[in-house]
Structure formats: structure tokens, C-alpha cells
Amino acid sequence: MPEIKEIVKxxxxxxxxxxxxxxxxxxxxxxxxxxxxxVAMTEVARELDMSAALVYGxxxxxxxxxxxxRGKFVIRICRTITCDMKGKRQLIxxxxxxxxxxxxxxxxxxxxxxxxxxxxxxxxxGPAMLINEQVFTELNEDKVSEIIGDYMxxx
Amino acid sequence: xxxxxKRVDLIFSxxxxxxxVLTTSLKKSNDDILKDILDSGLRGRGGAGFPTGLKWKFTAxxxxxxxxxxxxxxxxxxxxxxxxxxxxxxxxxxxGGMAICAKIIGxxxxxVYLRGEYQFLKxxxxxxxxxxxxxxxxxxxxxxxxxxxxxxxxxxxxESALFESMEGKRGEPRNKPPYPxxxxxxxxxxxxxxxxxxxxxxxxxxxxTEKFMELGTTDSRGSKVxxxxxxxxxxxxxELELGMSLEDFVxxxxxxxxxxxxxxxxxxxxxxxxxxxxxxxGFEGVPTGGSMMLxxxxxxxxxxxxNYVEFFEEESCGQCTPCRVGCxxxxxxxxxxxxxxxxxxxxxxxxxxxxTMKVTAKCGLGQSVANSFSSIVDNFKExxxx
Numbered sequence: 001m002p003e004i005k006e007i008v009k010x011x012x013x014x015x016x017x018x019x020x021x022x023x024x025x026x027x028x029x030x031x032x033x034x035x036x037x038x039v040a041m042t043e044v045a046r047e048l049d050m051s052a053a054l055v056y057g058x059x060x061x062x063x064x065x066x067x068x069x070r071g072k073f074v075i076r077i078c079r080t081i082t083c084d085m086k087g088k089r090q091l092i093x094x095x096x097x098x099x100x101x102x103x104x105x106x107x108x109x110x111x112x113x114x115x116x117x118x119x120x121x122x123x124x125x126g127p128a129m130l131i132n133e134q135v136f137t138e139l140n141e142d143k144v145s146e147i148i149g150d151y152m153x154x155x
Numbered sequence: 156x157x158x159x160x161k162r163v164d165l166i167f168s169x170x171x172x173x174x175x176v177l178t179t180s181l182k183k184s185n186d187d188i189l190k191d192i193l194d195s196g197l198r199g200r201g202g203a204g205f206p207t208g209l210k211w212k213f214t215a216x217x218x219x220x221x222x223x224x225x226x227x228x229x230x231x232x233x234x235x236x237x238x239x240x241x242x243x244x245x246x247x248x249x250x251g252g253m254a255i256c257a258k259i260i261g262x263x264x265x266x267v268y269l270r271g272e273y274q275f276l277k278x279x280x281x282x283x284x285x286x287x288x289x290x291x292x293x294x295x296x297x298x299x300x301x302x303x304x305x306x307x308x309x310x311x312x313x314e315s316a317l318f319e320s321m322e323g324k325r326g327e328p329r330n331k332p333p334y335p336x337x338x339x340x341x342x343x344x345x346x347x348x349x350x351x352x353x354x355x356x357x358x359x360x361x362x363x364t365e366k367f368m369e370l371g372t373t374d375s376r377g378s379k380v381x382x383x384x385x386x387x388x389x390x391x392x393x394e395l396e397l398g399m400s401l402e403d404f405v406x407x408x409x410x411x412x413x414x415x416x417x418x419x420x421x422x423x424x425x426x427x428x429x430x431x432x433x434x435x436x437g438f439e440g441v442p443t444g445g446s447m448m449l450x451x452x453x454x455x456x457x458x459x460x461x462n463y464v465e466f467f468e469e470e471s472c473g474q475c476t477p478c479r480v481g482c483x484x485x486x487x488x489x490x491x492x493x494x495x496x497x498x499x500x501x502x503x504x505x506x507x508x509x510x511t512m513k514v515t516a517k518c519g520l521g522q523s524v525a526n527s528f529s530s531i532v533d534n535f536k537e538x539x540x541x
Contacts (some may be wrong), residue, residue, distance in 0.1 A: 024303075027306060044462070058325055080466065085386070118307075
């Protein structure tokens, strides 16, 4: 795995070193590492020659720019009303049982993090969830068990 | 079964015409196109409904060297999913609309700000962009479109917050005025339009103003893409004429037991059954960015309201006190009334708080919390208590 220093440098080479590059760089770190550590934020600040407070302020504003350690797979289940009406609560319970963690937590092996998120834009096909960037819709208990099983086996 | 409402097929029809329309439009004079867009009566499809032609005209009148056209694809309103569908099915029309706008206002660069939840769309969009850039190069028009990603913040759908985010900052709304037509992205004159608005502008150039004006009503010209979800047997995306009555809508899309329709998402209005007949969906009645959520009599409107208030509490950017504290207190307040810790009259106090937010919050998010709050509490008071 490349050092965070290298990751930040590569991202800055790609996106530039001004204020406008900050969001794409932070997004890039999340894709690589799943979260932005304090070390990563300091490194970005150094590379872009801005204060670490600016980087921190920007990173913590956005819900997808996680600043807490996350698993390799971040599961975000939609909590908005239509997904809720279609049975999202049972699915969260099932996910908590399958992964043996609560919403907001990460499994011990650092593989999965379970989170809730606001409207994913799949209200006609709810309940919906994201695993990293991938979308899963029209979920039910069987489907969720199958998807999580696949992720557990193949990764 | 006969349907009451006519289905329209403008947005998703014939994607391949992009080049033809651009060829004709790029030859036309700016004044002619602007006149068409103004005459068509097209109003913004993101929810606020500002006349599109005026936005373009104001920006065109500015004398800046640098101008931008931005496509707002930060679709985050609960119950809205039409922009995702438009971008995945007819991206070239969206880009085409941006190019026509760029010609009129004199922009060399355009940006699509895509919400982080739609990251999976990015690769497809970039593929379509290659084709688009080849087309306009062939036509000798100097214009580049870039895709920027959001990172899960509803507030960035607010135009000035979106510019802040594009500039690498926290997505906190700016004071207005100045409006984007004068000082938008990088403080330069900017047209920012919703995905769907850009496609309609493009289609007006394709089919002509008159055809477009045959649809809809005097105040709400044309058609609109609706995102229909909740208690309906046929949830999905439908293009319908503006100006329909909610009664006809429910007849077509309801499950026979519709108790209420939330028009315009969490920031919109809740209309109860007894008002279906007198409610018009359009700028003269209840406007919507496309979100239509149906609830049948098995649903608790308290749960619906609580879901919305929790949503706003989390998505409030925290910059201004009325919104930051207001959303928290509305949530705590309805919970307390439900538990019996506060009397029924406390709902009136909460209503006053919501009304205060409407006049004092800095941006549309805080101002619109009162819409759903008051319309649900007013119409379903007993459900808030028992």
C-alpha cells in the first residue's frame, strides 16, 4: 500500500495545488483509504500550502468525506421516508446481526462500516443502499444477506 | 384503464438529435434564441421556478471576460430522482443545453456538479462528454465541460453553496445579492440551471416555442419530469404536463387509499385528501422540483414529519442560527409533544418558530423547513399528539 504522502502528492499532481483542488484531492483520499486521517489532512495542508484548519474545516463539512477510520466497504443505507416505508429498519437490523456491529461502527477486521445516509435518489426502488460507490436497490432480507455474503467471501 | 393525465415524451425522446440542434442553434443570433427561451415561458425545474430566459439574459448583459455555465446535478431533495435518470439516458441533451447557454452568455467553460451519491454515473458521463466535445469541435464552437463531484451535502444544491463547494470550500450559502448572474462561480457572472431546465431549453430550440407552449398553463408552461414514490403501485419517473390537479394525479398514481401527497419533497408542502381537488401542481399552485410522495392511510404523518425534520437537522449547514437551532428545536419539540411531555399548545409555539425561520434563515433550506412543518402539523394535528 502506498504511503499517504505519496497518495497526496499524486493527487495534487493530478488535480493541482490551489484551493479548488482541495475537494477532488480529499475525495481521492477517500477512494484510496476510505477515510481521511489527521496525518492525511496535515499532509494535504503541507502539499497545498494552506493551514491544516482549512483542510479540516472543509473535510468535516461533507458527510462522504469521512474523518473517522472506516472499513474497506462502507455501507450506507438510505434513511429517507420512502425507503423507511419500504422496510429499511428491518434491513438495518439484519445488517447489524450479519456484521455484528451497530450503525456507525466498523467490524473488527476493518472490512465493513455500517452507516445511514440521506436520500440516495432511488425512492421508486427502495429500500436502497450504497456499498462504496455501488448502488443496490429494491432490497429485501434475502437480497441483503446474499450481497453481504458475496462481499464477505470474495474480498 | 384510461389515464386522466397525458404522458409527454419530450425529455427522453430521440437522444441523437444533439448535433442537428446545435448546428442550427449555433448559427442563430443570440437575440433570436434568447427571445425563444423568454417567450416559451420556461421556468427553472429545480423547484424555485425562476424564468430561465431572464437568467440567461442578465448574465449575457454582464461585461466580464470570464463567464460560466453550471449544471446543478446535486439532486438531493428527498423523493427526487429524475436528474439521475435524465443524466443516464440523455446526457447529450444536457450538454447541448449548456452549450446553447454558453453561446448566449459568452462562456468558454461549463461545469456539471454531480452529487457524490451518483459517483457511478461519472464514467458514463465522461464517455458522453468525449462525443460531445468532438461534436462541438467539428462545429467550430469553443466550449469545454468539466465534471465536479459533490460529497454528500444536501445544502450544496443551493446555488451559492454549490459555488463555494466548487471552489473547494465548505458548502455554506452566500449572502444574496449579488446573485449568480453577477457574481457566481469564482465571483464571475454565472448561469446555474437544473439538469432538467437545460434539457427543456435544448428541446425548445429543437421543437420551437409554440410546440412547447401548447403544453401546460399560462403560469406554468410546458411539461415536467416527476419523481413519483411512496404508496403507489406504479412508482417511477413520468413526464407530465404542468398545471394538473392533484385529484387527477392521485387518481392515476394513487393506490386507492391516498391520505396525503407531499409535493416538492421535504422542503415542499403536504396536501391532505380534502384539498386534492383544489390543488394545482404548478407555479400558480403548489410548485415542485419533481418530488411527489404519496402516503396512504396506514402511514403515520408524525413519522413522516419526524423523518423530514431529522433530515433538515442533519443537513443544515449550521452557518445561521435560525436554521441550525431551529431545526434542532423543531425535532425536540414534536418528540416532546408526542410523548406528552409538552401540551398541545406547544405546537403553536413550534409553528411560530418555523415561521420565524422562514423570514430569518439565510438560505432556502432554513426558509423552507416551515413549508412541510406547517402543512403537516396544520392538517394532521391529531396525529402529532396521539
